[in-house]
Amino acid sequence: EAQVTQNPRYLxxxxxxxxxxxxxxxxNHEYMSWYxxxxxxxxxxxxxxxxxEVTDKGDVPEGYKVxxxxxxxxxxxxxxxxxxxxxxxFCASSLSGAADTQYxxxxxxxxxx
Amino acid sequence: DQQVKQNSPSLSVQEGRISILNCDYTNSMFDYxxxxxxxxxxxxxxxxxxxxxxxxxxxxxFTVFLNKSAKHLSLHIVPSQPGDSAVYFCAAISxxxxxxxxxxxTGTRLKVLA
Numbered sequence: 001e002a003q004v005t006q007n008p009r010y011l012x013x014x015x016x017x018x019x020x021x022x023x024x025x026x027x028n029h030e031y032m033s034w035y036x037x038x039x040x041x042x043x044x045x046x047x048x049x050x051x052x053e054v055t056d057k058g059d060v061p062e063g064y065k066v067x068x069x070x071x072x073x074x075x076x077x078x079x080x081x082x083x084x085x086x087x088x089x090f091c092a093s094s095l096s097g098a099a100d101t102q103y104x105x106x107x108x109x110x111x112x113x
Numbered sequence: 114d115q116q117v118k119q120n121s122p123s124l125s126v127q128e129g130r131i132s133i134l135n136c137d138y139t140n141s142m143f144d145y146x147x148x149x150x151x152x153x154x155x156x157x158x159x160x161x162x163x164x165x166x167x168x169x170x171x172x173x174x175f176t177v178f179l180n181k182s183a184k185h186l187s188l189h190i191v192p193s194q195p196g197d198s199a200v201y202f203c204a205a206i207s208x209x210x211x212x213x214x215x216x217x218x219t220g221t222r223l224k225v226l227a
Contacts, residue, residue, distance in 0.1 A: 004156070033215065042119075042219035043157070043202060050213060058214055090156050097206075097213030102149075104156030 002027045004105035006091050012111045013081055021076045021108050023091030031097040032074040033058070034066065036087040037107075043090070049074055050097055081112040116140045117205050119218035127226050132190040134221050136203035139184060143205040143216075148177060148188050151200045151220070160201075161188070193225045 004025045013019055025032065033048040035058075045058030049068040063085055065077040074093075078085060089108045094100040118137045126132045136146075144165040149157035163170040163177045163186065170177050176189045190197055204217045 031213070035217075040219060043204075043217035045215050045217075048213060048215075056212065056214070059216065092156070097208070101159040101162075102157075102215075104149075104158070106156050107154075 004091055004093055004103050006105040006108050010109050014113050015082055016080050019078050019081060021089060023074045023105060024072050025093040029093035029095055031094045033092045034076045035090045038087050083112050086110060086112045117203060117216045117218040119203060119221050121221050123222040125224045125226060126193045128195055129192045132193045132223055134188040134201050136186045136218055137184060138205055142207040144208055145206050146186050147204045149202045157202060195225050195227050198223060198225050
């Protein structure tokens with residue numbers, strides 16, 4: 001089954017404790033992306049990747065890191081999480097970046113205390 | 114600066130009637146526009162898209178209209194069904210700028226009343 005998976009689905013952590021949210025797709029997609037969803041702000045893109053070893057900033061990259069060492073994986077790293085990073089995070093992938101349909105993962109709800 | 118705006122946070126429509134969801138944008142460099150639907154506790158799912166060289170795209174009950182001079186697009190759902198109740202996001206991307214960065218609106222919650 002074609003899908004985008006994220007882990008964990010729920011995470012409660014404390015300020016400053018490094019964490020990684022994994023994202024994996026099995027559709028051989030080149031384009032992958034991370035978004036956060038906050039009430040009243042909609043979806044905002046954090047980082048995206050056009051292909052392996054190619055990443056670029058979205059609208060709200062501060063406080064986040066990403067890497068794309070393999071085509072299927074695109075982990076989101078919070079080196080020192082803060083309470084303002086409490087949010088619902090979505091990973092997405094598409095065949096290319098040129099307005100192809102993006103397939104979204106189920107979301108990761110992160111709470112930073 | 115919100116480049117993509119959905120000014121109506123919510124909309125209620127009777128089953129069988131037309132739902133019209135609106136989206137305004139400011140960046141004339143956007144060349145593709147997309148609509149996504151989101152149910153609670155799920156990721157968004159793609160609905161329909163339109164290229165900036167077109168003014169209309171239709172897929173079954175869903176039609177997207179683009180008015181470039183007004184920098185406005187709308188999604189029409191006819192007839193509306195209770196299963197259409199969800200949050201709808203419009204999104205835009207500029208592929209010619211080389212950034213491939215997606216900008217989403219804040220969403221409109223549609224409620225279709227049976």
